[in-house]
Amino acid sequence: MTIPFELPDENRELSPFTGYTRAHWEAVADGLLGAAWRWATPGGAFLDLPGRPSASGVRSDGLEGYARTFLAAGFRVAGADGKDPHNWLERYAGGLTAGTRSPGRDDAESWPLILDHHVQGQPMVESASVALGLRLTRPWLWDRLDEDVQDRAEAWLRGAIDHTPAPNNWYLFPFTVASFLEEVGRGDAATARATDRALDLMETWYRGDGWYADGDGRAFDHYNGWALHLYPLLHAHLSGDTGLSARFGPRLREHLEGFSLLFGGDGAPIHFGRSLAYRFAASAAVGLGAVTGHTPLSPGASRRLISGSLRYFLERGALTDEGLLSLGWHGPHAATLQPYSGPASPYWASKGFVALLAPEGDPLWTAPEEPAPSEGPDRVLALPAPGLLVQSTQADGIVRLHNHGSDHVRPHEGEFAAQDDAHYGRQAYSTHTGPTSLTNVADNQLSVEVGGVASVRRRLHPLGAGHGDGWGWAASWYRPAFVSGPPMCPGLRVESVTVARGAHELRVHRVVGAPHGSRVTLTGWATEALRSELAGLHGWGPADRVRAPEGTAYEPWVRVPRLSARVEGTAVFAALALLGAAGSDADPDGAVAGTSLTDGELTVRWADGFETVVTFGESLTVRGG
Incomplete structure (x- = not known):
């Protein structure tokens, strides 16, 4: 399949299995962002990507487009130590300013309010992406905002803390919001409660072998990697919290002992569980392990897995002719979807770009690729x-x-x-x-x-x-x-x-x-x-x-x-x-x-x-x- 944006030349000496380097990851991030921003509202608060709306409606879907692509931009810019050749952060700063001006109003730019999960819950999911994007890019975006915009953004984000999440990984969304607010000096008793509540639940959901249940039942799937391991350990890494790293890091290492085997020789992740339209977000746990050092994999094997998964989808029709991620697996596929999936939902794939937090000289990018675990003996x-x-x-x-x-x-x-x-x-x-x-x-x-x-x-x-x-x-x-x-x-x-x-x-x-x-x-x-x-x-x-x-x-x-x-x-x-x-x-x-x-x-x-x-x-x- 033709990839609708330009990629660097392959490097088969450094990456004999995939040909991909760190420059390919940056190019893909830029290509996805450029395609998505063509559908932005004039103020940039919504990215209204084309397609049928989700069960949450068009306004929520537009916020989803802003928030989930912001994740990709955040990892892209933070991983480059603030270098932003395409001025992505300027666009996201403008969207934040417009979206928080009068939340809840039915106008062209105002973001929907964050309410309880059973009332109007989807914005709570997106608030975590907004908060994490702001945290990753704080020196170049948040710290340069006018104080009144910061105040409005805090007021909107606090909706995630003040309302009830779904009884599963959703508790990590107010946790992520609280983590950001505390980092920028806006924490209080409510943010402390949201943090403690999530961390306490993580202990009840941990079942061993590096796996969490997604809630009080027995749901084990890709949410382990792209949510249940990602949010708490990334918080610990960004904040330098050695205590939390000591708690969550060994669990990720043990998780990767088994999970790293769940990628085929062609780079495909296992086709199992819900939200499969997030595609190469499945490699987020592998990238996070490499970034934090909590991994049993060598740097070359880690890059083989993440780049193999990225290339797998790019070459099998995951992108439309306009460069947008489609709703599906290879190409569009309705049976893969859940009712909460909208046109921008696939951009939780942005979590795969967490690997970019490893700087250019990190062994994740400089070590030669090695075979994936599934490419070894049976x-x-x-x-x-x-x-x-x-x-x-x-x-x-x-x-x-x-x-x-x-x-x-x-x-x-x-x-x-x-x-x-x-x-x-x-x-x-x-x-x-x-x-x-x-x-x-x-x-x-x-x-x-x-x-x-x-x-x-x-x-x-x-x-x-x-x-x-x-x-x-x-x-x-x-x-x-x-x-x-x-x-x-x-x-x-x-x-x-x-x-x-x-x-x-x-x-x-x-x-x-x-x-x-x-x-x-x-x-x-x-x-x-x-x-x-x-x-x-x-x-x-x-x-x-x-x-x-x-x-x-x-x-x-x-x-x-x-x-x-x-x-x-x-x-x-x-x-x-x-x-x-x-x-x-x-x-x-x-x-x-x-x-x-x-x-x-x-x-x-x-x-x-x-x-x-x-x-x-x-x-x-x-x-x-």
Whole structure:
């Protein structure tokens, strides 16, 4: 794809994998900012990018355009020690002046007020970007503003402190606002409360292995990197708070041990969770680790990851012909979006530019690129705290994420499912495939059909995870939910196990309490461009392939392999799934020599002599050797 603005020449000596240098990052930031500012209002308070409005409305979307691009400008200018060859900060100073003159008025420039999240909440999100942009550029923007403009800006920002955030990462938005106000000498008891409240919640949300839940439930996704790690550790770094750095830095380091494996050999981040239109913001945690020193990665490996992700999207249609980030993944893709997504939402991708805070002479930019973790030997890594299993294969550069712990179900919602959740409910995700749409057959899902009504997988209950030499496993159970309402089946539950070895995935399910006449189906990976296989090993009947005409974020039209069987009472099913490059020599039919089920214990004998034993009962166990 043609990139609609000029980039420097590639440097394959310094960056043999991507060709990108720090100059490329600066050029991309300038290109994105220049394209977005063509849509600014006369005073610069709104960037009204073209496209359908979000659920929050046009005014909120225009503020979003200002605030999220300000992040990119802030990292760009601060990382260059105030050098601003395109005078970006002059524009943002003008927009701040115009937007805060009479907030809440329905005129051409006035910003919307910040209210409670359920009333008019989106401006609270944007207030954090405005505050962080002002903090990053303080010597060159804030300190040069007239005092009355500073007073008006403070009054508008305080709306974030005075109102109620959503019960998740949103508490870091008033935290970021409070951090800025305290830095510029405008702190008080309210800013202290906002800071303490957020830091206290971070402790309750931390679950281990470097992962935070996004709220009180079990939502683990990219918000870990571009929000839950980013805001508190960046605050600690900018303020020189060694105590907070000592608390949050080691968590980021541990997070990156696993998360750094979730980028494919082509640079793609894992396609999992919500807000995927933020694209290369997924590399923000990697950049932050390099900037703060809290990373297990070498500088060359860090740059390989961040530049690989940036280049991946630029070369696959993420930009429109006008140079704007589109709503989608590669190009526009409606199924990737949430109702809160508007034309400027993708500019949270600006968080990826946090890497620019590493100055020009930093090893992040001067060390030769090194391979990404997924470009090394095949790996299987279990992350018990979030209930995730990561599987990467060097030959095709594909990374797969097997989900046995992240469900995005809020605590008060119980087991109810208003609809399937393609971003969390599927059993597996990858760097090379996306989930099918809600109106097509669901990929990577076991479904129990009762009376012709198919179930979905919603609230997950992890049963454990672990890994050994060249293999790993993760397990969970759930109550099948029926989006149409009844029938609800008392006692019906599904226990699921994934065992990963090489490119193969052993998928074992025990269905408990299925009523008479029930049917069970299992689907595999949705793709036409790659090889996707699903072979029944135990309990399954016929296999077929089902069309998904709406395609995925990667392909406009796909098919999904499927197995099916009748089920009543309790039954165990085992299958072998495969996702690989077209023409790969992996053989799912020949990978397993045989299976046996005895007294609730399933033994799978692999063709190379390895055995996997799954024992069901009061406590599920998985053994291998």
